[in-house]
Amino acid sequence: MLVALMMVLVVAGSLLFHVLSPWRATPIASNWGFIDGTMALTFWITSAGFVGVILFMAYCLYRFRSEPGRLATYEPENRRLELLLGAVTSVAVVILLAPGLAVWGRFITPPEDAMELEAVGVQWNWSFRLPGKDRKFGASDVRFIEGANTLGVSPADPRGEDDLIVTTGEIHVPQGRPVKVLLRSIDVLHDFYVPEIRAKMDLVPGMETYFWFTGTKAGQYEILCVAYCGTGHPQMRGTLVIDTDADYEQWLDKQQTFAQTRRSEAARERRASSP
Known part of the structure; x- marks a missing residue:
């Protein structure tokens, strides 16, 4: 009882x-x-x-x-x-x-007109890449990672010259427009997650995964890694900003292309080597 x-x-x-x-x-x-x-x-x-x-x-x-005088009945089936x-x-x-x-x-079925955005995870930060005016990503491979080329964009692929490289951990997307997020890991398993977006997906080394969403409310949201990826896992955070069209275009104009980052790196190397 x-x-x-x-x-x-x-x-x-x-x-x-x-x-x-x-x-x-x-x-x-x-x-x-x-x-x-x-x-x-x-x-x-x-x-x-x-x-x-x-x-x-x-x-x-x-x-x-159990009560006095009560007997159980055997009923196997x-x-x-x-x-x-x-x-x-x-x-x-x-x-x-x-x-x-x-x-x-x-x-898993993004709209055909969705803009593309690449999110790259590495212990323990987020970097991003946007296609340039040609709307096409250049090829990438971990073998090309060195110096300022932290995302491994192929220097030999002309399509990557105008790709926009964002290494600050903060990425902007326009409000009301479908966004297909291509996910790539450089080292271990990560997971891209924004609680307010609800969508999430693993980043698996050696392959490209994706998800898509449409941001409906302008604002700033935290990007989390929700797959244990090492001792710095709790600090692997970024920022997703959903902008109005005007604010997004202003932010886009301030970003550097892959070609510009290479030139900046070369200039730094020349200054460092000069007597």
């Missing part, structure tokens, strides 16, 4: 904690409300399962408690109960998975 009462109190306490808890998701700033909806659906279905199972167990403990539980479980799993698959289909 006492155990059954404690189980009921656990259910009541869990529901009360959820209602009164101050911890909530950050306000969304992208088009991925579908992800919030899918998470909410998952929460409600699993909560219903949790409440149902615990209360059923508490009922059984009370209803079939109950086909009706097994079919019912199998059907309920199957329906719950389908309800959980189907919306997630639909959202995933959208998540």
Whole structure:
């Protein structure tokens, strides 16, 4: 009897904690409300399962408690109960998975007119690259990383000359425009995540991954790495700024191209070597 009462109190306490808890998701700033909806659906279905199972167990403990003169009945199988539980479980799993698959289909299908942005992770900071006026990225490889060429852009590829290189850890994107984020890791596994955007994806060494989003609210948001990547993992943070079109163009004009960074590096080397 006492155990059954404690189980009921656990259910009541869990529901009360959820209602009164101050911890909530950050306000969304992208088009991925579908992800919030899918998470909410998952929460409600699993909560219903949790409440149902615990209360059923508490009922059984009370209803079939030990009493003088009461004997248990051996019943190794109950086909009706097994079919019912199998059907309920199957329906719950389908309800959980189907919306997630639909959202995933959208998540991996960026619009054809989406602008491209490359985010590069390295222990323990974020760097970025934007295509230049030709709208095409130059080739890149870790073998080309040296000096000012921290992203490994190929010096032999003319398409990379006008690529914009951002190594400050702060990247700007225009509000209301789809952005396809190409992800590349130079060393170990990282994960690009902005809580207000909801979208996230791993950066896997040796391959390029991606996700896309549309920023809906102008503002400044923190970029986190949410895959443990070494001792400096907690400090691997950057900044995503969603700008109005005018502010974005002003910021874009201030960025250096790959060719400019090479010339600046060469000038520094000449100054350093001069007597």
